Amino acid sequence: MEFSHISLAHGNGGRFMRELITGLFARHLGNPWLDTDVDAARVPIGDHGEIVVTTDGFTVQPLEFPGGNIGSLAVHGTVNDLAVAGARPLYLTLNAFIEEGLELAQLERFLAAMSAAATEAAVHIVAGDTKVVPRGQGSGVYFATTGIGVREHGIELGMGRILPGDRVLVSGPVGDHGTAVMLAREEFGLRGDLASDAASVLPVTQALLGVPGLRFMRDPTRGGLATVVHEIAHATGATVRLQEPDIPVRDPVRSVCEMLGYDPMYLACEGRVVSVVAPESADAALAAMRSVGCPEAAIVGEVAAGRAQAVLVTELGGERLLEELEDDPLPRIC
């Protein structure tokens, strides 16, 4: 690793984070069940059973934003990592790292949102832990949730199943969450009524699991859509070509990004699914997503034999490489 100290970019979902996780964490902690290429791990329990396990930490600033708060996000985020792994979430654990001085009334709003999100996903919080850190050593509250689920459909998913010709789809507009959080930060001096897309993607993944030819699903969180397609390209050794005009991006996201110099392709979603399906299944996948309340779902690209690269075909027909994210575009969005 090129660095001797941790920087914010080590948490952004891009190259530095990947290097930190594979080069330090996985190097020390590696074992047959730790696969840093997946959203959730499948591990055996007993002689025949299997569970699916995932975890995420939440440090979003501000703690409350249009469309959610750190409590709802902490449930949706972990539910979604199980969902895109093809699992049904059953149980969550909850860690709270609370900063001395946090208002109980605010904590209560987070817990109410957490409870509503858990009920919606039919998931139960079965164990927790509570730590209080001194004033000035936190920022209100950090949560961590670990999710345990089971796979019901015997369908095998994974980047290893992707073939040239497969189509890439998104379940809705990208970049809403990152932009909504950014707008909620006073530092940007902007106002807008864009809400985060933060939500459970279980209805979407359940619908997609019914589509034959489904290869792979992922929630494009830190690093956004570009990071997911970059990972697909490098895992498969193929070219992933996205058509910019086909990628749904809301107007306020587009204009905030233009104003501040961000690229919506790299901004986090917290309620979207990127899926890869066999070419003959693309229309069925689109229909499945539309049937569960995703009118803006779209086929946005294609996997092609060639070099391992992610390419954006622009509105004007030009091609732009989607490089791996380096600098942190926007820290603390989840």
Add this chain to the structure above:
Amino acid sequence: MEFSHISLAHGNGGRFMRELITGLFARHLGNPWLDTDVDAARVPIGDHGEIVVTTDGFTVQPLEFPGGNIGSLAVHGTVNDLAVAGARPLYLTLNAFIEEGLELAQLERFLAAMSAAATEAAVHIVAGDTKVVPRGQGSGVYFATTGIGVREHGIELGMGRILPGDRVLVSGPVGDHGTAVMLAREEFGLRGDLASDAASVLPVTQALLGVPGLRFMRDPTRGGLATVVHEIAHATGATVRLQEPDIPVRDPVRSVCEMLGYDPMYLACEGRVVSVVAPESADAALAAMRSVGCPEAAIVGEVAAGRAQAVLVTELGGERLLEELEDDPLPRIC
């Protein structure tokens, strides 16, 4: 609740923490599987199976101390909550909340210690998450670990099984961890060569699980031995009477406590087991613990019909009530 804002005492293992957990967290998040009286939750998986789940967060200061560091502690702590629930730990998840500026070399020491602790307990880290928080909003690193295990012995344990006449045992001297961490803090201006007792208690719990008449086990972490016996008294409605002369306390722990006005009964252990066994099994339990490298294990008290109270019979024969912990004796020890 009497407070409108979170204070350090909400994280100390005592009354305020209990009220926060039951009065706020469990009130919002409650469901059939969340039992705030247990170290780990037993939850069904599939039609016949069951797993045991627990979680803990770690914020210890300093991050390194004689006998361990925040990495080893993050594994031992969660392994131990599964162990005292009678389970064999299988898998862990890991959350890292790293403060910008942490030295990679130090992080690497934590991961090496974590890896050694995981190997010793035969537990695998199967999923993780990495967040970086800005300088001044953390303290080096916070970890959270969630543990998943299975029960092998069909033995039912719980405070509900405790009967009058049962004996209370500890597996070794109490207060070492709290004192070692305190000595490692420069603010106290004390030096000493006391090491934390932080360790896996799996050998102890495995040995105790072979003793017929075992009723209950718990690791006396935040709030120490006094907090465990106080909980037993209030859960059973019985009097728990501890004999002070029988409770192993190391000399340096005793003298540091006298100097600084702490009570070793309330100081955290991170590698001890408090157990309750039927009277006729007490000697067998003692022998079982001694056979696995706990020469200082001791029978320290007895459960008696009477009012719900925890009582310490002092060296001079007087009786002192062990009240529920209120003010934080020593923040950030785990």
